[in-house]
Amino acid sequence: MGIETTFYDPMIGAGISNLIQDNTKIIFVEAPCSVTMEIQDIPAIAKAAHKHDVLVMMDNTWATPLHFKVFDHGVDVSIHAGTKYIVGHSDAMVGTVSTRAAHFEQLCNMSYQMGYCLSPDDAYLALRGLRTLKIRLKQHEANGLKIAKWLEGRPEVDHVRHPAFESCPGHEYWQRDFTGANGLFSFVLKQGHEAATTAMMEGMKYFKMGFSWGGYESLILTYHGIGRYRTATGWTATGPLVRLHVGLEDPDDLIADLENAFERFNQKI
Numbered sequence: 001m002g003i004e005t006t007f008y009d010p011m012i013g014a015g016i017s018n019l020i021q022d023n024t025k026i027i028f029v030e031a032p033c034s035v036t037m038e039i040q041d042i043p044a045i046a047k048a049a050h051k052h053d054v055l056v057m058m059d060n061t062w063a064t065p066l067h068f069k070v071f072d073h074g075v076d077v078s079i080h081a082g083t084k085y086i087v088g089h090s091d092a093m094v095g096t097v098s099t100r101a102a103h104f105e106q107l108c109n110m111s112y113q114m115g116y117c118l119s120p121d122d123a124y125l126a127l128r129g130l131r132t133l134k135i136r137l138k139q140h141e142a143n144g145l146k147i148a149k150w151l152e153g154r155p156e157v158d159h160v161r162h163p164a165f166e167s168c169p170g171h172e173y174w175q176r177d178f179t180g181a182n183g184l185f186s187f188v189l190k191q192g193h194e195a196a197t198t199a200m201m202e203g204m205k206y207f208k209m210g211f212s213w214g215g216y217e218s219l220i221l222t223y224h225g226i227g228r229y230r231t232a233t234g235w236t237a238t239g240p241l242v243r244l245h246v247g248l249e250d251p252d253d254l255i256a257d258l259e260n261a262f263e264r265f266n267q268k269i
């Protein structure tokens with residue numbers, strides 16, 4: 001479609017001004033960043049964008065509308081994979097887009113022309129999910145924090161990447177701008193080859209392998225060579241990264257599941 005893209009360091013903040021070019025129309029932000037979990041300084045990016053008449057679109061799926069108020073922080077267009085926490089039960093695919101009044105007509109025209117629509121059954125499932133979103137998020141957050149803290153004490157773990165932890169890049173922006181976390185975070189292992197992480201993943205009792213987080217169930221994925229996906233910044237950690245989505249199961253059962261996983265991992269190392 002003739003669109004050019006420039007990727008940026010998630011910690012760039014106001015420095016994004018230096019990347020804005022004559023043809024820049026939109027800055028697309030996501031906080032925390034996919035998989036590596038850095039929290040961006042969204043108000044600073046929005047201020048720089050607006051100075052140059054550029055719009056800010058944000059994927060706010062992680063925070064949900066409850067934990068980050070996009071329009072109060074300078075964002076112009078808010079996008080959610082409602083598939084995740086809003087639906088909450090991994091049984092429907094839903095997307096939402098909301099805009100400031102100035103852009104709403106353009107959004108309506110575009111979605112009409114592209115034929116975007118949601119089936120009545122999927123809308124029903126999303127509305128049903130919304131009713132319990134707040135309490136589900138609280139439970140995901142509590143379970144996630146318990147497991148993240150436990151992981152910090154494991155000898156195999158180099159560091160945990162959880163926005164509520166001081167060690168997470170951009171933690172200060174999470175504290176300033178967000179009102180909560182949830183069950184999605186990552187941790188980096190000190191070492192590990194694919195055979196070891198495969199042994200870890202296979203045989204999990206509660207954690208399933210899957211990308212689409214935000215449902216009631218726990219998920220696990222491993223990533224090797226994160227640096228390969230990065231162009232704007234480097235990645236210094238050498239061990240693999242594990243992303244968890246901590247679900248609504250009993251966290252002690254999940255810890256026992258991970259304990260067994262580490263045992264399988266250590267046998268292959």
Ligand SMILES: Cc1ncc(COP(=O)(O)O)c(C=O)c1O
Binds near residue numbers: 062080081082095212
């Ligand atoms: C932050 C984020 N946004 C959007 C998506 C896309 O979700 P969907 O495939 O339900 O549209 C995903 C994941 O799959 C995601 O992690």
